[in-house]
Amino acid sequence: MNSGPREWDAKTYDAVSDPQLSWGMEVLSRLELNGDESVIDAGCGSGRVTEELIKRLPDGHVTAIDGSEAMIDEARKRLGDGVSYEVADLAELEVEKPVDLIFSTATFHWILDHDRLFTHLRAALRPGGRLVAQCGGEGNVAEHARAIATVAARPEFAAHLSGMTGIWNFASPEETEARLRNAGFTEARCWLEPKPVQPEHPLEFTSTVTLGPLLAQLPEQQRRPFAEAVLEESEKPLVLDYVRLNIEARAAALGS
Ligand SMILES: C[S@@+](CC[C@H](N)C(=O)[O-])C[C@H]1O[C@@H](n2cnc3c(N)ncnc32)[C@H](O)[C@@H]1O
Structure with missing residues (x-):
């Protein structure tokens, strides 16, 4: 079961992704690095978090991978030539050098x-x-x-x-650790962390981030009405009840 990646509105994502940037900074802040590692940023998006990762790797190398060409174009504009880029489906990822x-x-x-994803990620690590x-x-x-399902049923x-x-x-966390x-x-080691977010621009934020795959299935003239109806169906002001799953693991030696 793999749905495959889709295209994103990378410019709007770049503008509305302050919550994702702040979560990314938190993950980076607990990451211990020597500064010379080879690193894949898996699902780099427009590169805002990648930019912070690069600062921690003065002697290392970053490969920014994403399934959306528009995201990779945006990341390239932000990050320039010191980074390698690849448009790829992470669930099918293959690398030359772990x-x-x-x-x-x-x-x-x-x-x-996720079984397929983690198998491919394991193979991409030394x-x-x-x-x-x-x-x-x-x-x-x-x-x-719940609000999305209610509107989608109309x-x-x-x-x-x-x-x-x-x-x-x-x-x-339990099923992820087992996988x-x-x-x-x-x-x-996996654990959950609630991170509620009140988006500054709810229509832009939901249309770009949470509703993307649904809007892509709708005829152009129904997209905005769908997104507006979801907001109408939600408590006001919109507070998205985000819960983040943190994941840390080490690649076992092959054959172990
Ligand atoms: C919400 S954005 C996160 C971007 C960035 N990591 C950040 O924190 O701002 C999710 C990204 O995952 C990418 N993505 C989703 N499914 C993917 C897949 N199967 N393979 C590669 N990239 C994928 C999307 O294209 C998108 O850029």
């Missing part, structure tokens, strides 16, 4: 098949290499998802959306 660290923020919940990540976890945006929208299966994988062990990781 790296010391895979870092990822606000991305893994967009990938439905034995002993680390995975340090954060994504949406169990309970993430539960109230927002006949004018259901005609376009009824075939859609889940758009997010908000996994629990990591199965994929060849050791020292797997």
